[in-house]
Amino acid sequence: MSQQTEGIWRSLDRTEVALIKRMKMNGLPRDFIMSFFVRPGRKISAAAPNEIIKKFPDISPASNEEVAQFIERRIRETSNSDRNHGFNPVSSLRVHEILDLTSDGQSALPGFESHFAEFKREIPAEKAGKAKIARSMASFANNNGGYLFFGICDDGHIIGIDDSQNVERFWNDISDVVTRNFSPFFPWERSVVEISGKMIAVIYVFASDAKPIYSSSNFTKHIEEGSIYFRYNRSSEKIKAGDLFNILQKRDQRVAASALAEGAAVTQTSA
Structure with missing residues (x-):
């Protein structure tokens, strides 16, 4: 797991910050972005997508290909979980x-x-x-x-x-x-x-x-x-x-x- 960030961002690792940066730069809606990172027992500031670009200038945005692969993987994981649990x-x-x-x-x-x-x-x-x-x-x-x-x-x-x-x-x-x-x-x-x-x-x-x-x-x-x-x-x-x-x-x-x-x-x- 990549090194985690600090403060209100402590639950996000650097890889996730890079992904959020690119998703925000591509104009994806805040709620859509957050839906891929929020899960039971994990709290993330709602301001994260809007402020993360200036909060971590040292972290480069992920590539569009990395974002596409991440989104596809998360949807696939959710769908597989749904199938296994009868959802x-x-x-x-x-x-x-x-x-x-x-x-x-x-x-x-x-x-x-x-x-x-x-x-x-x-x-x-x-x-x-x-x-x-x-x-x-x-x-x-x-x-x-x-x-x-x-x-x-x-x-x-x-x-x-x-x-x-x-x-x-x-x-x-x-x-x-x-x-x-x-x-x-x-x-x-x-x-x-x-x-x-x-x-x-x-x-x-x-x-x-x-x-x-x-x-x-x-x-x-x-x-x-x-x-x-x-x-x-x-x-x-x-x-x-x-x-x-x-x-x-x-x-x-x-x-x-x-x-x-x-x-x-x-x-x-x-x-």
Whole structure:
């Protein structure tokens, strides 16, 4: 752990100060910044994001890449914890936390749409649109999981979904597309949440424990049989060789560790 700072900043280490500096310099809202550092039993001054730049001139800001990796890791850690403890990642509380809306409900996370989130203005009605959603879901499952929000523009402006849209039909349709065209099965959750009087639809895809997820058939021009899709920055694309190698290597390591554990258990039973 990096050396901690003093006074009202004593609970922040120097690495965290560097991260907060860059997040503040990038114009991220104070409450959004604080949400990544405050946790049970830990108190941090609410003035930290606004004063930290002048308070610690000797600490250089973190890079944008370091901030992006930090945010992604913290959201992934929270989502994994939610899954393990039965907490619903698409509950109203969680969605509000993730979007970190301002009081007027019109400001979402600057630059949030990246590795772990995708914004859509509306729920797709055509097969091609549903194919793109299913492809994005598979790509999230092959990476670290992520959210799809419907009723939010690319710039984060919330417009909501039209009351006339049949959300339940969409859930059934997208479930059918995913089940028929991707294997093995990967878990996901769905919900409709009210944000300041506007309804948005939300999908959360868990990182799969059975990677890689691959397309088992052709469906429109957007899903190609035998393809493995992976979430890159702001896009879902066919996986690159290095990322596929990493997935397969981790899978082999899990299999080997499981085999060793089973062997050890048999040996202890025999003894």
